[in-house]
Amino acid sequence: MQLPQIRLQSTMAKIAIETVPAKLEIQQPPAELEIEQSPARLTIRTTPSKLTIDQTKAWEDMNLEHIFRRIEKFAEQGYNDWLDGLARVSRQGDELMRIEDGGNPIAEQAKENSETPMYEFNIGWVPSPFSVHISYTPADVDIRFEARKPVIRARTHPPVIRYMPGEVAIRLAQRPSLHIDVVI
Template sequence: MQLPQIRLQSHFIRTGLDIKQAVQKIEQPSAIQSIEQPKAILEIQTTPGNLSIDQTKAREDMDLKNLSKRVEEFAQLGYQDWLDGMARRSSQGQELRHIEKGGNVLASLAKENGSKPQKQFNVGWIPSHFSVQIDYQPAEVNIEATPQKPIIQAETQKPIHEYTPGEVNVEVLEKNSLDIDFINLFPEVKG
């Protein structure tokens, strides 16, 4: 036996898409910038150092005296020798005045006046310790620095933006359809 049937056959719609992509271009120009750094204001005040060396005493110890010092010493030595000579003559005069007391006064005076005193010798050209006087005043430096702020100028640039929108075109390639078919709807009668 054959049963009646309804046959449905459907076809979906087929579409085609024509797509043009969107184009976007963005460009960011660099900012215009100017930076200037002024030099710091610098003030330097210097008091120079002072070094003084006095070697007068060392030169005198080595018998390298200046003329005025040597004249002064000779004058002092002459005066002292004159005083010593007066004292010696006075003393010897006293001894001669009392010659009657006895003794060998004339011989002792002749021996004293006739012989020179023995010279003492020592190394005389080496200066004594600390005979060179040194005085040093160190230099003073005062520094004052005043910093300067930088001068910055900046100008921004707007971005360059170009945009072309995209496009989509839809096209129907095949329409949808529904086919209906009836089978064995009317059975055949045999007879």
Template sequence: MNFPQLKMESTFGQLGLNIQKPVQEIEQPAAEISIQQPKAELEMETTPGKLTIDQTQAWEDMDLKHIFKRIEDFAQNGYQDWLAGMGRRASEGDDLMRIENGGIPIADHAKINGESPIYEFNIGFVPSHFSVKTNYQPGDLKINWKANKPEIDVQVNKPRHDYTPGVIRGEMKQWPSLKIEVIGLEVDEKK
């Protein structure tokens, strides 16, 4: 006796995924930097030193006088000699006026006026010590300076970020199926 049989044929479903990957682009532009260094400001003010040397006294000690000084000395000496002469004559006049007091004033005056004067001299230095006079004013230097700070300008650029998200699409590559057949269900037609 034949029993009917069931024949089942199934096909599994297959799910397919279509994946489009995400795209990410990041670009960092360089920062823009501008640096300027202004020059330092420097001011210098100089007052030069001053040295004065006065040799007038030394030259005069060596009898090398300027003509104006020589004229002044001659005038001064002439005036002093004139005053001394006037005093001498007055003194001689007084001596002559008092002739009654005795003595021979005319002979005494002739003897004094006829002799050369005696000059005393010991050690002398020409020119004399400290006859050259020096004076020194030191110079002066004033320095003013100002250091200028650098001028720095920085512009930071933001990063460029482009992002395209990924896409996943599902699709059925194969649909599931079930096929059922009955085998052995034959009807005897002879009967």
């Protein structure tokens, strides 16, 4: 026995989606920037160093002093010798004036006036130690520095934004269907 058959034939629905993507454009104009930098101020003051070497005493020790100093020294020595001679003549005159007191002042004075004095000399250094005097004053440097801050002027520009929204279109590309057949 043959039974009737029911045949179902269906078609699914299809959806079509069409999209137009969104567009976003961003442009950033550069900022305007002005910078002024004044130069720093630098001041340097220097006091020069000073070196003094005094070798006058060393030259005098070697008997090589300056002529003006030599003349001054000889004049002083001559004056002192004149005073010593004056004192000696005065003393000898007083001795002769008191000849009656006894003694032999004439012979003693003749002996004193005719003999050269004995000079003593031991080891000597020419020039004498530490006769050269050295004096040094170091240089003095005063440095002053004044920094100046920069002057900065900046103008910003806002970004330029262009936005185009996207679109979505939805439609039915294929309609659903159901077909029913009965086969005997």
